[in-house]
Amino acid sequence: DQQVKQNSPSLSVQEGRISILNCDYTNSMFDYFLWYKKYPAEGPTFLISISSIKDKNEDGRFTVFLNKSAKHLSLHIVPSQPGDSAVYFCAARYLGNEKLTFGTGTRLTIIP
Amino acid sequence: NAGVMQNPRHLVRRRGQEARLRCSPMKGHSHVYWYRQLPEEGLKFMVYLQKENIIDESGMPKERFSAEFPKEGPSILRIQQVVRGDSAAYFCASSPEGGLQETQYFGPGTRLLVL
Numbered sequence: 001d002q003q004v005k006q007n008s009p010s011l012s013v014q015e016g017r018i019s020i021l022n023c024d025y026t027n028s029m030f031d032y033f034l035w036y037k038k039y040p041a042e043g044p045t046f047l048i049s050i051s052s053i054k055d056k057n058e059d060g061r062f063t064v065f066l067n068k069s070a071k072h073l074s075l076h077i078v079p080s081q082p083g084d085s086a087v088y089f090c091a092a093r094y095l096g097n098e099k100l101t102f103g104t105g106t107r108l109t110i111i112p
Numbered sequence: 113n114a115g116v117m118q119n120p121r122h123l124v125r126r127r128g129q130e131a132r133l134r135c136s137p138m139k140g141h142s143h144v145y146w147y148r149q150l151p152e153e154g155l156k157f158m159v160y161l162q163k164e165n166i167i168d169e170s171g172m173p174k175e176r177f178s179a180e181f182p183k184e185g186p187s188i189l190r191i192q193q194v195v196r197g198d199s200a201a202y203f204c205a206s207s208p209e210g211g212l213q214e215t216q217y218f219g220p221g222t223r224l225l226v227l
Binding site: 036042097099103104 | 116118143145147152153155156157160167168170171203205211215216217218219220221223
């Protein structure tokens with residue numbers, strides 16, 4: 001039962017344009033969401049998070065949007081840079097449950 | 113300011129042997145989490161530990177797998193009598209406290225290959 005879904009396994013974006021990565025979840029108890037970035041042979045690196053009481057959180061080139069009614073969140077990267085090429089994982093958790101539930105990841109390729 | 117450290121980075125075992133994976137959390141972190149990533153899949157939670165206590169082991173297989181986080185020393189994930197299906201990347205994460213908004217910081221992982 002995949003509670004966090006990333007339906008696009010891969011995405012290619014031109015350098016300088018906006019990258020939009022999507023994530024859907026089914027468990028309405030989730031109330032905190034995180035995005036991680038992962039390079040090959042490395043561990044995931046935390047990028048940005050959002051609490052369910054917000055609908056937007058921004059940090060530099062990265063913005064996460066949360067639509068609770070649709071159980072959907074997205075990560076926007078603008079402008080996209082070659083170093084952004086990696087696999088991006090969406091993760092979720094809820095109060096009283098420390099574990100992160102991850103999606104299957106989206107491989108982002110930035111085309112120079 | 114060292115991050116989460118895991119060793120070994122790569123481990124090769126034959127079926128039936130034991131695998132021991134070590135994780136040293138970031139300085140000041142007392143919460144450790146283990147996750148497993150099978151090929152082409154996302155990370156799956158295995159176990160959450162604090163010093164000398166297992167808090168949540170709901171993701172651990174019932175047999176052959178165990179974890180500890182002693183008062184002194186690294187956290188250990190132990191897999192007895194490994195099988196080919198145990199081949200995966202095992203990631204450790206740590207956080208300073210528990211709680212909803214505590215970020216988990218990941219180590220580089222141990223890639224286990226069972227022959």
